[in-house]
Each structure stands twice: as structure tokens, then as C-alpha cells.
Amino acid sequence: MTDAQYTTLPHWPNAYPASGASAMLKFLNEDFIVTELPLQLPSGEGEHIWLDIEKNGANTAYIALQLSDATGVQERDVGYAGLKDRYAITRQWFSIYFPKGETPDLTQLQHPEFKVLSQTRHVKKLRPGDLQGNRFRIVLRDVTGDRDAIEANLQAVASQGVPNYFGAQRFGHDGGNVEQGRAMLAREIRVRNPKKKGIYLSAVRSFIFNEVLALRIQQGLWGKSLPGDVMDEGGRPTGPLWGRGRVSTADETQALENGVAERNATLCDGMEHAGLDQERRSLVASPIDMSWEWPQADQLVLTFSLPAGNYATSVLNEILRTTEPERHTEENEPAPVE
Numbered sequence: 001m002t003d004a005q006y007t008t009l010p011h012w013p014n015a016y017p018a019s020g021a022s023a024m025l026k027f028l029n030e031d032f033i034v035t036e037l038p039l040q041l042p043s044g045e046g047e048h049i050w051l052d053i054e055k056n057g058a059n060t061a062y063i064a065l066q067l068s069d070a071t072g073v074q075e076r077d078v079g080y081a082g083l084k085d086r087y088a089i090t091r092q093w094f095s096i097y098f099p100k101g102e103t104p105d106l107t108q109l110q111h112p113e114f115k116v117l118s119q120t121r122h123v124k125k126l127r128p129g130d131l132q133g134n135r136f137r138i139v140l141r142d143v144t145g146d147r148d149a150i151e152a153n154l155q156a157v158a159s160q161g162v163p164n165y166f167g168a169q170r171f172g173h174d175g176g177n178v179e180q181g182r183a184m185l186a187r188e189i190r191v192r193n194p195k196k197k198g199i200y201l202s203a204v205r206s207f208i209f210n211e212v213l214a215l216r217i218q219q220g221l222w223g224k225s226l227p228g229d230v231m232d233e234g235g236r237p238t239g240p241l242w243g244r245g246r247v248s249t250a251d252e253t254q255a256l257e258n259g260v261a262e263r264n265a266t267l268c269d270g271m272e273h274a275g276l277d278q279e280r281r282s283l284v285a286s287p288i289d290m291s292w293e294w295p296q297a298d299q300l301v302l303t304f305s306l307p308a309g310n311y312a313t314s315v316l317n318e319i320l321r322t323t324e325p326e327r328h329t330e331e332n333e334p335a336p337v338e
Helices: 060-071 147-160 173-185 194-218 251-263 265-273 312-317
Strands: 022-025 032-038 048-056 078-080 089-097 114-122 131-144 238-241 279-282 288-296 299-307 321-323
Touching: 048 060, 060 078, 060 089, 131 312, 147 288, 173 194, 173 265, 194 238, 194 251, 194 265, 251 265, 299 312, 312 321
Parallel strands: 022 321, 032 089
Antiparallel strands: 022 131, 032 131, 048 089, 048 114, 078 089, 131 299, 238 279, 288 299
């Protein structure tokens, strides 16, 4: 892929040998259950109403709009910590700025796609990233392939983690958000909508990170550190979230990352001029409390937790190949928030 064309995403390499197995993902909404792990719980007092909501078949932004309509507040006054899948059953917190007047009982809201489990008050609005992570329960159906190979990859993932790739939903259909971001940074198009601009910048930044991670895997560096690496708090190497500022890596790591940047000069130079600051992200995602069972010969059930900003699809991709019902292919779901 050249710097001038990002219309399709590359096939970024896996860390472990392919199992050759396949399965159906999200055949039913209840096959993908996500529970948000909050950064904090509401105090019971304050100007914001906090709602613990379970949704089924709706995306997060849609729920926020419904809450805005139900309470008469501006949509910008509805907050949430992370974006959750549409075709799933997910539980997450929302906040509504409601400082005056009688507090509405939103547990009485009737809607086919969500229910308010509880409500209380807090002093702060929920903002993107205000979460520890998410707990997943995933049912994979119609599993075909060598169970021993699947089990080998399950064991490897549980003990060594997976490449912390940004998921495909970050990049839009066929990588379209990356191409739009390139065109925006090259000043071929002008993007006036701040939300769209943010989506395109995020896609471009995530693409560069994935390219660095993929190159390290291609060079046989999975599970290894390089001279010049910057480590995370757990002692694992990190990759670049590109932006302006002093490069914190050195030696071989800096040379590898600069090589990726040079091949994608329009993107990297553009991000610096767009005002993004350099940050780091772990190259390894480690599922927490991972377990699995085979309730049927062709059905695998996985449970695990991931920190905020990590993708369940990165875990699944290292175990087997998944396909989803046709209804999902046209959905451009927003990506989880870091």
C-alpha cells in the first residue's frame, strides 16, 4: 500500500499460527454480551443523573438520542464512556446533565431496545474514556476445524496476549476513513464537521500504529523487545500514536517507526500539523480472567475482560476466523473509545 492510496486495508499478520478453524460470530445478539467496567461509581449526589442501561440491538449514540428526547436536554448534555456494539447485549453507564427541577424516573422508560436498570446522581458528566474496560461473553457457533489447533491458540492467547491492533471498525468500510483522512490531511478535501474530522484523524493514527505493530511481527519480534523501546507500566513494548513532539524511542525502535512514518509521510506530517501530540500504546493486549468451554461440539464460549481501548476482535482473530450474518456488513459501527 502506498502513501497515496488507502482504499483497502492490508491483511495485518497474526502472532500465532493460523488454526484453520472458522465460526459464526453474533448470530444472535445474546451471543455477544458486553458489560462495561466503570472507572468510578456515582456518589448519589450532584447535577448529573447517571443511568445503568442494558441495550439490545441498538448502538450507543442512538440510546443517547433517546435519553435526550425523553428528558428534553440537548444531546451534548448526555454523556457516556465508551461506544458499544449494536448487534449485542451490552450494559453501560450514561449521564444526563439535569441540575434543576424534579428528577424524572427514567427506570420507567419503555423501549424495545433498552432498559434503565437503575439511576442515581453524580457530580460529574461521563466522558469518553471514563472506564476501566469491558467484560465479554462471546458465543461462537458452527465452529469447524481442528479443536487441538484452536485449543493451542486459546492457551497462547491466555498466557501471552495478542497484538493490540485497532479493530477494523476503527477504519470504516474497506478502510474508507483512512483514505478520507489522507485526502483531508493532503488538503484535497475540506472536512468542516468536527466529529467527522475526529473520526478521520483517529483512523489515520490507528492505521500507523497497526503498521508499526505488523512490521514488528513480520520481523519476528512478537513477544520481544528492541533496543530503544519505550515500555508500558507492565513492562511491555509500546507503539506510536503519531503526533508532534519529541520522539521518545531510540536506536532500532526509532529506526523502525521512522521507516513506517517515511512511507506514510502525508499521514504523519498531517497529524503533526493537525495538532496531535505523540502518545504511546501497548503493542500487547492481555485478556484478563480468560476462560472457555465447549457446551456443544460446534460451539465455543469465551469469557474475558479487556482494558479500555482494546478490541475483542483482536483476541478472536488469533484463535480462529469469524464471519458475521449479512446484516452486519453494511453497518459502520463506531469504534470503542480508548
